[in-house]
Amino acid sequence: MDSANLTARGVLAVAVTFVDNAGVTRVKAVPVSMLANAVANGVGNSPSFDRFVFDDSITGGPVGDLRLKPDVSKLTVLAAQPGWAWAPGVRYDQEGNVHPGDSRGLLVRVVGQLAEQGLSARAAFEIEWCVSKGEGDEFVPACSGPAYGMTRLTELGGYLHDVLGALATQGVHVEQIHPEYAAGQFEISVAHQDPVTAADHLVLVRETIRAVTINHGLRASFAPKVVAGGVGNGCHVHLSLWREGENLMGGGDGTFGLTAEATSFIGGILSRLPALLAIGAPSVPSYQRLIPSHWAGAFQAWGLENREAALRFITAGSPNLEIKCFDGSANPYLALAGVLVAGNAGITEGAMLPEPVDVDPAALEDSVPLPNHLAAAVEAFTADLALITTFGPELVDAITSVRKNEIELLSVLSPEEIVARSRWSY
Structure with a gap:
């Protein structure tokens, strides 16, 4: 689904989710106008999310960066959240490889x-x-x-x-x-x-x-x-x-x-x-x-x-x-x-x-x-x-x-x- 179609349906932003190792669903969101860029280049995502605990305390350090990319083949306009769509994300390293700590990448x-x-x-x-x-x-x-x-x-x-x-x-x-x-x-x-x-x-x-x-x-x-x-x-x-x-x-x-x-x-x-x-x-x-x-x-x-x-x-x-x-x-x-x-x-x-x-x-x-x-x-x-x-x-x-x-x-x-x-x- 391209940005024009999403805009025509009243969608302003896309929530891109990933689930951390504590089982909490985390999110980064992009305006519809930035969706193509997110697909191509990803959204910044700290590897420290791998070590988030359920209460948001963190067991890891602040150094490094990943790229969270939405899987737009699963993109869904959200019926209970007007103006929003959703897509699951996969995290990649800076060289374009699936992050070894990414749980969706593991399942794939x-x-x-x-x-x-x-x-x-x-x-x-x-x-x-x-x-x-x-x-x-x-x-x-x-x-x-x-x-x-x-x-x-x-x-x-x-x-x-x-x-x-x-x-x-x-x-x-x-x-x-x-x-x-x-x-x-x-x-x-x-x-x-x-x-x-x-x-x-x-x-x-x-x-x-x-x-x-x-x-x-x-x-x-x-x-x-x-x-x-x-x-x-x-x-x-x-x-x-x-x-x-x-x-x-x-x-x-x-x-x-x-x-x-x-x-x-x-x-x-x-x-x-x-x-x-x-x-x-x-x-x-x-x-x-x-x-x-x-x-x-x-x-x-x-x-x-x-x-x-x-x-x-x-x-x-x-x-x-x-x-x-x-x-x-x-x-x-x-x-x-x-x-x-x-x-x-x-x-x-x-x-x-x-x-x-x-x-x-x-x-x-x-x-x-x-x-x-x-x-x-x-x-x-x-x-x-x-x-x-x-x-x-x-x-x-x-x-x-x-x-x-x-x-x-x-x-x-x-x-x-x-x-x-x-x-x-x-």
Whole structure:
């Protein structure tokens, strides 16, 4: 879409976003008249953004510069923010190479590595968020109906109508929307896409929800925990593996119809879940959400339609894997890159799957719990050769630096204080 068309549609500026290693979506914006220059030359962007923590403290120095370039093939006029358009960005170094710390660039590269093996993936996110009244820092549920109750939809029907309308105008295919368990909580599911588009859509959907929420005089949080002791916000990943137009998660001779490649792919993810939590459940409050018997997937287990297993296998419709232990503080590009690397490593290793679990894993004596604190996940991540080799030393160092800084920052706080500090960062 050229500048003249954007101007004709009333667009004055384009927001170019990137997601940092703390999972916060950051932005640089350019007037429409400067869009062509931004595409060609980029917008200045400090590499220190790699080391931003959720509270905007910085673990790195001020020296250096990158160029943030919008991917205009994904440019979208924003329905809930008149005068604005959006495009995801990729950061480049001064020589024109993709910055090794750029998470979207990493995901593009990982998808390319799969393609070299004749494989592709389809992915989608289930996005949970909580809606609060007013502008204060406390969370006050914006509706009072029961969990999953029609009452909640009735109370906020106009708000949800506007969310759906904005997303439809922007070309995002919504599959379902409904009230969730926690007070003031809702969930929206969007259609499967290629992994890069899926991650782009997660950013677009969240910021669209945020804009509509503000327009209604409300406040939205996608944080893993909004109220200490309550049910948190997940950000579940749905994933399927394909070769030559065939879904490898169905039609095979393995358990539940899995093919051999899909079995090893899931096996690679399952075995690496502790390490993957460092990028899929990457914040200190993530581990207040990741507790047994809360449908959060707190055990290193898989099962058919088992909502307590970290990996829920689904056969209805197009067979796919749901990763339940990830949450809204994750950078979606890092999260998808990580699971694809883990799955691909599983194929290389010929990984096998244990027996599926058909009960709540908490009821079994031999169930293996996932890490219950961020430091354990970071330790597992830095010990996993497949992940750190593909991510590269610069990105691995930045990720671990941000995680360790957050751990230290929040180490002396109570669960209630941790939630209060992080509630509105996501």
